[in-house]
Amino acid sequence: MAGNSSLRAANKAKKDEFYTQLSDIENELNHYSEQLRGKVIFCNCDDPYESNFFRYFALNFNRLGLKKLIATCYDPSPIAYKQLSMFDDGQSIANKNRKAYKIEITEVPDLNNDGAVDLADVETLLKSKNNTLTLLEGNGDFRSEECVQLLKQADIVVTNPPFSLFREYVAQLVEYDKKFLIIGNQNAITYKDVFRLIKENKIWLGYGFRGNVGFFINTHYTDYAKSSQHKEGMIRVSGVMWFTNLDTTKRHEELISYKRYTPEEYPKYDNYDAIEVSKTIEIPADYDGVMGVPITFLDKYNPEQFEILGLAASAGYNAEIVGIPFLGNRDARAILFSKNVYARIFIRRKI
Numbered sequence: 001m002a003g004n005s006s007l008r009a010a011n012k013a014k015k016d017e018f019y020t021q022l023s024d025i026e027n028e029l030n031h032y033s034e035q036l037r038g039k040v041i042f043c044n045c046d047d048p049y050e051s052n053f054f055r056y057f058a059l060n061f062n063r064l065g066l067k068k069l070i071a072t073c074y075d076p077s078p079i080a081y082k083q084l085s086m087f088d089d090g091q092s093i094a095n096k097n098r099k100a101y102k103i104e105i106t107e108v109p110d111l112n113n114d115g116a117v118d119l120a121d122v123e124t125l126l127k128s129k130n131n132t133l134t135l136l137e138g139n140g141d142f143r144s145e146e147c148v149q150l151l152k153q154a155d156i157v158v159t160n161p162p163f164s165l166f167r168e169y170v171a172q173l174v175e176y177d178k179k180f181l182i183i184g185n186q187n188a189i190t191y192k193d194v195f196r197l198i199k200e201n202k203i204w205l206g207y208g209f210r211g212n213v214g215f216f217i218n219t220h221y222t223d224y225a226k227s228s229q230h231k232e233g234m235i236r237v238s239g240v241m242w243f244t245n246l247d248t249t250k251r252h253e254e255l256i257s258y259k260r261y262t263p264e265e266y267p268k269y270d271n272y273d274a275i276e277v278s279k280t281i282e283i284p285a286d287y288d289g290v291m292g293v294p295i296t297f298l299d300k301y302n303p304e305q306f307e308i309l310g311l312a313a314s315a316g317y318n319a320e321i322v323g324i325p326f327l328g329n330r331d332a333r334a335i336l337f338s339k340n341v342y343a344r345i346f347i348r349r350k351i
């Protein structure tokens with residue numbers, strides 16, 4: 001059985017190996033420039049030679065007015081140094097040592113004097129002997145003592161962390177009271193600990209990917225089905241979102257409702273005193289009671305307009321998570337006309 005479990009662990013680890021495109025990072029990060037000024041940014045799942053997060057912050061270091069950029073990478077990465085190489089240089093420290101290392105940058109000068117800061121300058125910086133790139137003592141696990149010490153220095157953590165460790169990853173950021181902007185899977189919304197933070201308005205969604213679908217760089221998988229949306233060297237991941245506790249303008253925008261409530265169009269669940277609203281845009285403008293909405297509602301959630309009461313996503317009733325009284329006797333998912341519907345967030349209008 002040990003063999004099976006190590007195989008499972010290896011498969012799980014491989015599933016964590018996909019890399020974010022620079023354009024997706026730019027599209028999201030463009031909204032937060034002001035909040036990044038003067039800050040220490042930490043990318044703690046990012047090999048500086050491979051990560052576009054590192055590349056984005058290094059190239060925009062001066063424009064954003066960053067104080068410091070720190071990146072650490074993880075040694076056991078099963079496919080490290082095979083995916084993206086930002087630089088053509090096969091002789092890099094990383095390639096030779098295959099070890100976990102960190103980079104700390106406090107300035108990005110125009111080292112080649114061509115009048116602009118570009119990738120060549122970043123490469124020169126990486127190769128320079130001023131100790132910006134150093135080996136870590138351990139394996140670069142974000143939970144390791146030395147990485148936690150770096151986390152303590154950081155103001156804002158920005159990355160795409162391993163999805164398989166998302167719960168722990170978020171818990172650590174919260175424990176150290178850090179600001180963050182990270183990519184995660186939509187399913188994470190229904191994890192109890194993550195949902196609790198969402199309900200308490202301690203985490204919300206960023207601007208996100210179109211249709212919540214992301215294309216990530218991965219040349220490793222050859223066995224996934226080629227769909228009409230197939231892009232060479234990429235994997236398509238559905239239900240991807242940015243999770244953050246940095247302010248966004250969109251969470252202050254009012255959701256405009258065009259529909260009026262009628263009991264026929266908005267029936268109540270069999271097991272909750274709440275009406276079913278199957279599409280966020282159909283939230284009735286004039287209903288003051290509890291409404292069950294799909295989890296994608298969070299894309300439009302404005303805490304000044306709505307209050308989140310709870311979540312019905314699993315069969316067992318947990319009063320704290322569901323947030324409203326259970327009127328059924330068995331399945332605690334939202335049940336409508338004797339059939340359970342998808343996960344529902346219970347909300348109520350504030351205004």
Ligand SMILES: C[S@@+](CC[C@H](N)C(=O)[O-])C[C@H]1O[C@@H](n2cnc3c(N)ncnc32)[C@H](O)[C@@H]1O
Binds near residue numbers: 051141161
């Ligand atoms: C989804 S990939 C994203 C990589 C990079 N942040 C990007 O967006 O291009 C997640 C990365 O986390 C690394 N990783 C896995 N477990 C880790 C751990 N315990 N600590 C730090 N990094 C880890 C993986 O090796 C992988 O490179």
